[in-house]
Amino acid sequence: MSDRQFPSSAKQELRSFAFLAIVVAPVLAVGIIAAYGFLVWFYQMFSGPPHV
Template sequence: MRSETIEHGRKKREVFTFLILAVLIWPFIAVGVVAGWGFIIWMYYLFTGPPGPV
């Protein structure tokens, strides 16, 4: 009986951790990666000029 309650509590913690990761943390990481990539491209064009024939 005791091992079932421990297992149930562990499963609840795992679901809670998954929801925190899936709903709060990963969206911020994804937005940060895309924004960072855009910033890198913007700085690259600032120093090298736009692509294409001049």
């Protein structure tokens, strides 16, 4: 087996970028927002709703 690196083609780079931009970024954004919402909900279970 050789450890030689092959240069990636423009087509592979475009496919990787499209996957990251169309799939990974939105899933990550939704996950982070959902996790924050869950933390706020969980915190308010013990501390009560915000007082204005």
